[in-house]
Amino acid sequence: MEYRNYKVIKEERIEALNGLGILLEHEKSGARIMVVKNDDENKTFNIIFRTPPKDDTGLPHILEHSVLCGSRKYPVKDPFVELAKGSLNTFLNAMTYPDKTMYPVASCNNQDFRNLVDVYMDAVLYPNIYDDPRILQQEGWHYELETLEGEITYNGVVYNEMKGASSNPEQVLFRQIQTALFPNHPYGYDSGGEPDAITDLTQEEFLDFHRTYYHPSNSYIFLYGDLDVTEQLSWLDEAYLSDFKKIEVDSELVKVEPFTSRNHVTKSYAVGQETKTDNKSYLSYNVAFDKPKSQCENLGLEVMEYLLLDAPGAPLKEALLKQNIAEDIFGSYDSGLRQPTFSIIAKNTNVEHEALFVATIESELAKIAREGFSRRRVEAAINYFEFKIREADFGQYPKGVIYSIKALDTWLYDGDPFENFAYDEAFRQLREGIENGCFIGLIDTYLLNNPHTALLRLIPDAQMLAEKEKQLKNKLNIYGGMLTEEDKLALIEGTKALKKHQAEPNAREDLEKIPLLDLTDIKKESTPIHYEVVKNEGHEWILHKTFTNNIVYMRLLFDFSPLTFEELPYVSLLTKLLMRMDTKQHTYSELSDEINIHTGGIRAETNVYGMNNEPDICQTKFEVKFKCLGEKIDETVTLVKEVLTESLFTDLNRLKDLIFENKSRLSTALTSGGHTVSINRCSSYFNISARYKEALDGITYYEFLEKVVSENQFETVAIKLKEVLDKITHRENLHILVNTEARLIAPVKEKLQELITVFPEKSIAYDETLPIIFETLNEGFKTASKVQYCALAGDYVQEGYLYNGHMKVLQTIMSLDYMWKEVRVKGGAYGGFAGFRRNGLFFLGSYRDPNLNKTYEIYRALPDYVKNLKLDDRELLKYIIGTMSNVDVPLTPQMKGDRALALYLSNVSKEDEQRERDEILSTTLEDLRALGQLIEDIIGQDYFCVIGNESMIEEEKHLFITVKTLNQ
Template sequence: MFKGYKLIDKKYIKDVNSDCTLLEHEKTGARIFLMENEDDNKTFGIGFKTLPKDNTGICHIIEHCVLSGSRKYKTKEPFMDMYKVSMATFLNALTFPDKTVYPVSSRNEKDFENLMDVYLDAVFYPVMKTDRRIFMQEGWHYELENENDELNIKGVVYNEMKGAYSNPETSLYYRNNQVLCPDTVYAVESGGVPYEIPNLSYENFCEFHSTYYHPSNSYIYLYGDCDMNERLEYLDKEYLSKFERKEIDNFEGNQIPFKTPKNVFDEYSISKDEDTKNKTFLAYTVCLGENETLKDGIINRLLHEILVDMQGAYLEEALVKSGICEDVAPIYMESTKYSTFGVYAINSQRDNLDKFKEIINTTLEKVVKDGIEKEKLLAGLNRIEFSVRELLNSTTAGIEYFIGIFDSWLYGKNPMNSLIFDETLFELRDDILNNRLLEKVIQEKILENNHKAFIVLSPSAGLNDKKDMAQREWLKRYKDSLNDIQIKKIIENTKSLLEYQMTESTDEEKETIPKLKISDIDKKTIKVPCEIKKSEEITVLRHDIFTSGINYVDLCFDLKHISKDEILYLSLVDSLMKSLSKKDMNYKEFAVETFLKTGGISTTVSTHTLSKNEEKFVPKFVVSVKFLSDKLKDTANLLKVLLKDTIYNDKERIKEVLLSLKTSLEQDVVTAGHAVGINRARSYYSNKASYEEKVRGIEFLKFLQDLMENFDEKIENVIEKMEFVYNRMLKRNGVILNITTLKENFEQIEETFISLLNEFPVIEDESYNFTFENENLKEAISTSSDVNYVTFAADMKALKIKYDGKFSLLSKILSTTYMHNNIRAIGGAYGAGFGITRDSEVTMFSYRDPNIKSTKETFLNVGKYVSELEISDEDLEGFKISVVKEFDPLMTPKQKGKFSLSLYISGSDEEELELYLEQLLSATTEEIKSLAGVLNEILLQDNFVVVGNSEKIKENKDEFKKVINLKK
């Protein structure tokens, strides 16, 4: 049936609506898994079992490097070149503790075939093994331009991991794997520990690829509506048949169970002027044994849900109420051979370790003795069932199934078994609900299991500064030890790398990159079915879309009557709403009811620019819920309780929730500083961004930090204001009911929810226009991060310029050429981007960036680059093709309903999108170059914000008027 392949197993699996086939390539032993179905978003993936022996990040660096040129595709970065011209819906590579995977997907058949070939040629025939400069750029290298300069270390992965390890949770997860499985590959960090990455030699790097990147060690995956026989024939003929079978020693190791639990003490770095009090992490983590089946994974998920994740989870509640920490989160070894359970306390003290242990043991013993409430078990199971059902309609279903099957496939098991969800859940349900299965697991595999560890991760002020200083001193000594010939060699290597980075691929090399033509693609914009109805003050939007039996409903309330002085309290109300008790139901009961009756409820404050007047925006409070039809009335009643009966007077609970929120927002500043910085820069001129700053930005965080520091003094006043806002924020006039489901469900859903909405008052109140005092504050936001996020934002409306479709083209060109080349390839940052939003705003950012000043200079020269832009008609067409998909993006049914709602609120329509697409497709190189003057003008607005390393900010203090230290 499949020439050149041995059939291992074949069956239809209804849970994933796919004909599944497991094969083995006869010549090489390559493993192949096919999932054939009607999904037009075709997916290809190839993975390798990759087992690092140290912390140098060898797997991670190879992942980056293989995509930098290959036998057939001879440009410097075929990955980026395909990103520039492809219709790909997913294009990436991922490094895990014991595997490296290369997945890609596209809805266009020809594009899919091109991408598949680029990836296969990259992994099997990379140029990196003959061009050391690729390793130097992506991994690490000594940098020395002149013999009198200071010797430095640079590299993309090196800086990426410095950024990753700026988050203490990253350090904690690494320690968790290392501590629980010291006898296995999981004892080392596949991504790389920053200060150990420079220990990796180029020779070991090349040898590792030769060992592991072979068909005999590969796992190949095809998903969707492609011709599987044709793809298999191509795979065998073009790649697999060129290799001989090879025996590879790739055993990940067996962990010997511990005889006694371990105590582990470690440190993480914070800035040297930061207070270390209450910043310790305490972790309790247990190895439950090997992951044998999907059943083990579901049990593990339920344990974390019921003990740690859900509102009122046993361990979360006990630890937070004890007062020994600000928040609690789960910790486990992700996508590995072993199943683990763990919980960690955030912002605690080392002295609390004994109490931490006692609380966990006492709580778990009580859970076993008293049993888990049946409603909690049902709620947890219902949540899992919803997630399985929604995955069928996910935009990345093919990618998620590919990554998910590795939990069994990599360790010699049949990947099909990890896709049979319904049968597994059915078998488990009775055991869980009636036979105390989870209680037995807690008793036998957690409480009575000595294979566990207690990890204490304490803050050390200036720790990384000391490491950086030690590294600089070592580099100085190392440089001093070199003779003239060796120094000249480093200088030559530095110049060679810079020349490589600055030199464009030749026309001949560019010709090797497969390209689509405009005639190969569908030039269309997204069309979402939308029927609009009016029911007195209520507007109803109906979207007839197949949703796998799930109904999606959004209640969208107008907020123009909430004053700007009340926005901070509005955000508090939103943040607390689901987590506080109701008149006839405590918050734990409400959480359980939520997942018994629905697939989840979410609330958010959102802002929408008006299409016909971009100077204006409207704020909305959106309540979203998903549910099955037989739970319609229960769902409406639950929303009524949430929106009318929440009680804002439980000071202890309010403090618990807000402490958790504060911790989360503080972490966002460190890990997503580009998003924080961009919105802060936008608030220098934008009323909409100023509003958003009060909802979830730096201004809200500062307000929240002050409230938590002075809680007892301020809470009475805050409660009074929250109750005032809660009691008048939800009004019937101006409300929108947004329904996404099959049309046969419309009438009943509409009738039920209009009945609910009619219980809210009509409030004829003043509408505010929300103008703020905007000012360019030229801020730096100082954090304990080892890297920086340099951001810029500007308003083209100030120049009377409205959005045009060609701006999308300019954004793509600049992000993938100028920004990428100068900030990532040359500068060593992990990423960078340029964008022009449909609000006519220009934004630029760098991500996990070692630099500040040079990145800012890159931003400032963007206009010059555009004025000198040289681009062929063929390349311009390629850029256009890659942008077209943004006008018809892959969306889930829920996302389509939300998109249509957003269009309606803003007063936009699908015809506007068609106009933008026409403008994009008709754009010429000269039109793009003509925007150089606009860019030069908007740069004069000088709206720069830097989020990042405190020492780097001090070194560049002249760039800022104000430095914000959020953590003290």
């Protein structure tokens, strides 16, 4: 088919995406376009630019933020936020990678999709950055000075975001791996920005980067879903692309020539001054290589990484762990670069183990290259990947967004993007390759005989943070000493002017240029999740029938509320051990193979379901989730039975390895997810759901693991694990979720009923539910972070209020107006948000926040903001629509079953959902203002918690009841 003003390069059916693929070039501008036309209502647009960094100033990242701060057609200060407030988007974001910057959006509503695409195209091609230097100051960096006697400081959203990123040792590690493998190359620089270098970025460099790279000739445009392709392409041509002539853009990622000898690099990362640095280093063995020749090889490398390092019993990981040189071993294969990388990482080790680390890797790889993997092991691994790819369930990420990123693995480097989706042929070739040593060949070619290697040591430094803070202070003092009083007054005026600009509302006429849907575009009736509940001898079945493409999703949920508080960490630990320990029938390695061959996965987790308007009640569940194809029900249920009734915890060496690994990875999660950890910890002072969650996966659980390791309690833990598992796996209060097609319900029920009979009706060890004791701690946790995560929470049911849909609208307003402006835009934090939960919980939180007390002052001022809220009819409509985008989220078949279960266990009825919807759609300004008293009452409860910089928490320790170091 022909498309006016476009040259069709390729057009073919892409079976993996269930659609027609079209590859085009816009003739005048040179823009590259890939279209996937299929029946997915969740349409996706993504425009990508190739953006190789030239230094560590984070220019690509800062520009990603900045182009979304106003444009030619949409001159408001933050059209991105205005879209978030008032569109039905299912995805709205922008991302910076080492060599590309992308702007994806998605929506199920046709008009909304067109609106989103228009705002994003105008933003990237015609941003206001050329006319307003305050954009770089706000999003990148600027000097701040408030009085002549005050201290000069740096501030800026990306500056503070990257201070947070550089506080995470694993982000530092992966950044330094790229520098070690690609010195003096764009991949060797930090596209996100090094905080010390960000402040060197000038306005001229900033604008020049946009002029150079943000041109259609350097763009890759991806369109996906049930689109009118002709209409969409015509609009792109007429509205934007025809304005540009094709030019040569020098953005090619030049290949780095292989090293002649291994590159050895030593770098440091910051830990707290009270942290013991022994066994806190990282060692990483890294290789880089040319793009694999085919999708089969690329997929083969993913499978190989899994076989070597990720699968239970992975031989390379096992060999390294047996040397007792590290607490955790893991790997990484990154195919999204011009030259992919493969890394083998030892975490929590010492540098003197380096020689043994390298020797073990190379000897074990040579051994595997000689002997290969067992056929069954390789088949199991291939099945594991094939099930994941064919299921194509990315949770709340629209498929089109994920596919657009995958297409770039070849497309960005002038290859064929369709190749990335040739899964049928790739899997066929991989299976054929089992016989002719395919994986042995991959190990030889890409790992053993590859000279392009780098060995990186990343060592802890307890003085680094203090020294960096001292250097920063000296740098700013030197700068301040060079300023005359007149210069300082100008700086003070500049600070005031920026803050005034940030505080000023957008002009009404500019706001009205942002396209807005009408309430008639939103259906008034909720779409209920239909499910059936069947009660049978003390347990309940939740049956959800939907099209699943022959996949059966099942879940067993065992109540564990009667456990003592001290026993709760063992439930969480069980979820990390089951399927990874021996059973009476199989070794853990054999068990992994059986699971991968017959199922789509078996995993255990804990969940806590808060109760609708009942803060003192919750349902605590130990859950075993499993999925398979319809013809594999028998084998899958048999494996679940084996795991739950025959698991052994007697291999103390294996148990120890897994506990060390769990502790290591939780330590990273506590740092990267500090906002979630602080909110949950704060909420645990008074809320029963949060109290359980915190004990199961928060700081309390981490402290439990630390104690087990430091006191060598592995034998005691093994005994206790078996005792707790026997306690909770019984039929009383058991819930079973079956989520599949109607034709498969009966055989699934029959097989599961056989399984259920092996569990006792009631555990003899169960007593009545034990009371949970609450304590207001208001803690400050000191870490090596350069930023803070500040949480405030409270219970509105305690104050006499009940949940309603107006709260949901106010949540949108608080997060995207008040918290955005005060915490992010003015305060410089990367994020700020607010939330209501049906169980009475209200919370405020900040993310990568340079402030502490200032943020709490912002929190305390929130009631006045709400009580005096000013919104015209259009603004209110905008927030209602934006709220509905979070209510009407497209659900995958698996997510529909999960939602049915959550609604049932939380006692949320169809009537409750409709009532919430009615309240959202009918929200008035008076409804919102009335909630100001609720927030004032909650803030008066005075619950807060901070995780952050040790110096700042020490300076503000008078705010806390308890100050302690979070040892990681």
